[in-house]
Amino acid sequence: MKACVLRAPAAIETNPLEYADVAAPEPRSGEVLVRVRTCGVCRTDLHVIEAELPPRKSPVIPGHQVVGVIEKFGEGTKRFAVGARVGIAWLHQTDGTCEYCRSGAENLCDNPVFTGYSVDGGYAEYIIAPQDFVYVIPDGFPDEQAAPLLCAGIIGFRSLRLSGIKAGGRLGFYGFGAAAHVAIQVARHWGAEVYASTRDARHQKLALELGAAWAGGTFEATPKKLDAAIVFAPAGEIVPAALRALKKGGVLVLGGIHMSPIPSFSYDLLYQERVIRSVANNTRRDGEDFLRVAAGIPIRTYVQTFPLADANRALNALKNDAIPGAAVLRVSE
Ligand SMILES: [Zn+2]
Ligand SMILES: [Zn+2]
Numbered sequence: 001m002k003a004c005v006l007r008a009p010a011a012i013e014t015n016p017l018e019y020a021d022v023a024a025p026e027p028r029s030g031e032v033l034v035r036v037r038t039c040g041v042c043r044t045d046l047h048v049i050e051a052e053l054p055p056r057k058s059p060v061i062p063g064h065q066v067v068g069v070i071e072k073f074g075e076g077t078k079r080f081a082v083g084a085r086v087g088i089a090w091l092h093q094t095d096g097t098c099e100y101c102r103s104g105a106e107n108l109c110d111n112p113v114f115t116g117y118s119v120d121g122g123y124a125e126y127i128i129a130p131q132d133f134v135y136v137i138p139d140g141f142p143d144e145q146a147a148p149l150l151c152a153g154i155i156g157f158r159s160l161r162l163s164g165i166k167a168g169g170r171l172g173f174y175g176f177g178a179a180a181h182v183a184i185q186v187a188r189h190w191g192a193e194v195y196a197s198t199r200d201a202r203h204q205k206l207a208l209e210l211g212a213a214w215a216g217g218t219f220e221a222t223p224k225k226l227d228a229a230i231v232f233a234p235a236g237e238i239v240p241a242a243l244r245a246l247k248k249g250g251v252l253v254l255g256g257i258h259m260s261p262i263p264s265f266s267y268d269l270l271y272q273e274r275v276i277r278s279v280a281n282n283t284r285r286d287g288e289d290f291l292r293v294a295a296g297i298p299i300r301t302y303v304q305t306f307p308l309a310d311a312n313r314a315l316n317a318l319k320n321d322a323i324p325g326a327a328v329l330r331v332s333e
Contacts, residue, residue, distance in 0.1 A: 003124035004311040007059045009051035012319055015312040016049060017062070017123070024126040027074035031128045034086060038305075039122035040065030040147035041314045041327035043177070043234065044090070047258045048117050049315065056118040062311075063329070064090040064115035065150035066122030067143045079131040085143075087135040087291075088127060089150040090115055091281050107158075107281035114281075123311050125331060135287055138295035148178050148301045148326035149294055150287075156183035156232075157290035158282045159255040160190075163228035167191030172226040174218060174242050175233030176203040177318075178326035179255060182299055183230070184210045189297050195222045195245075198233075200321040206302065221245070230255050236262035239276070240269055248272040255279050303328045 001024040010016040027033040045062045047053045066088040070080045080086060094101050094109035101109050115121045115129070137146050156179040165171045169192045173180045176198040184194050188211045196207035196215040204215035214223055218238060225247040231238050232255045239262045242252050252275065270276070293299075302325025306314040314327040 001125035002308060003061050004308060005059050005061055006049055009049060009055060012046060012049055012312065012315045017311050017315075019309045019311075022124070025120065025128040027072055027077065027128045029075045030077055030130055030132070031074040032070050032077055032080060032086070032131050032134060033072040034066065034068040034088060034127050034129065035071045036066055036068040036122050036125055036127055036331040037143040037333070038067045038147040039063040039329045039331060040150060040152065040178070041311070041318055041329060042151045043318065044151070044257050045116065046315055046319055052258045053117065056114070057120075060117065061120040061124050062116040063122035063124070064088070064117070065147045065152070066115070066127055067137060067146045067150070068122075068127070071126070077131050080134070085137050087137045087146065087150045088115055088122060088129045088133070089135065089154060089282075089287060091133060091284070092119055093130050093133055105283070107283050107286070112281070122331075123308065123329060133284065135291060138291055140295055140298055144303050144305050144328045144330060145301045147328045148182065148303060149291065149299065152178035152326055153182045153294060153299070153301075154282045154287045154290050155179055155255060155279060157186060157293070158286045159183065159230045159253045159279050160186055161286070162277060162279055163230055163251050163253045165190065165192045165228045169193070169227040170195065170224055172197060172222060172229030172242065172245055173207070174198070174229060174231040174238045176200070176207050176215075177232060177323070179232050180230075181206060181210060181302060181325050184212060185297060185299050186293060195224070195226060197222065202324050203321065206324045226250060228253065232256065234259050236260045240265035243269040243274060243276070246274050248274070250274050252276045253279060301326055305330045
């Protein structure tokens with residue numbers, strides 16, 4: 001099969017993904033083989049490629065927002081029919097036995113497996129996954145529209161939940177890429193007012209089109225104090241600025257898997273019961289709940305598609321803020 005393979009981590013400017021022929025995987029017991037139609041491009045893929053996350057598998061095929069159809073099963077695998085359209089996300093598998101899994105927090109599992117990081121992902125014509133970690137994609141979404149729901153969408157949704165935002169509340173977004181452009185639609189649906197802080201003028205424009213009450217520069221003061229804010233950009237220097245925008249008791253959620261160091265700041269910014277918390281992965285329940293909410297609203301994703309062979313180009317564009325919405329690889333029809 002054709003795949004984009006990372007042989008060794010390197011800066012994306014050096015185009016390290018090799019478009020190559022590799023052996024297609026075979027499903028084992030409990031697994032499905034999925035023929036990939038589309039795969040979303042996520043900032044986490046950049047963190048994997050550039051080794052901001054320590055390598056777990058090498059060589060590796062990145063990609064964890066996979067939409068495709070079931071083509072084959074391993075032994076004893078019966079949850080889906082051949083031809084069913086499904087999604088595969090970042091959380092590839094958990095041990096199901098650690099204290100976190102047993103307490104309903106499988107996103108914090110001690111022995112997790114991640115798609116496109118610790119096992120091969122969806123920048124390829126075929127992928128395997130455990131049937132229990134595969135999502136049903138709601139019918140209303142075309143393949144390329146559905147792909148960004150699987151990480152940008154789900155992680156944005158978990159970030160919204162952890163922010164505690166309610167109808168009538170004011171919510172800030174720092175960074176307005178793939179996750180934020182989906183999360184704003186959920187937040188607006190819930191009746192929250194959204195303030196978008198981002199360095200890129202195209203992203204500010206998209207935020208306003210999607211109903212933001214205000215859009216401005218990353219370090220510009222928001223016109224009103226916020227009940228909660230979510231930092232999607234991987235830049236630690238945003239944290240003190242976002243705290244400054246919060247009301248007393250406000251919640252700051254850090255939505256990324258990787259962030260540059262957070263500079264020290266005066267305790268005044270945190271005092272008055274402000275809270276900072278991170279988001280790590282998601283539970284399957286988050287994913288299923290989000291896909292139901294997304295179909296009900298319905299969410300519309302803004303996507304720019306690239307052929308599989310052009311994954312390096314898509315990732316370079318993402319790094320340069322040149323994608324309004326989300327980048328998606330089209331792998332097959
Ligand atoms: Zn576990
Ligand atoms: Zn992701």
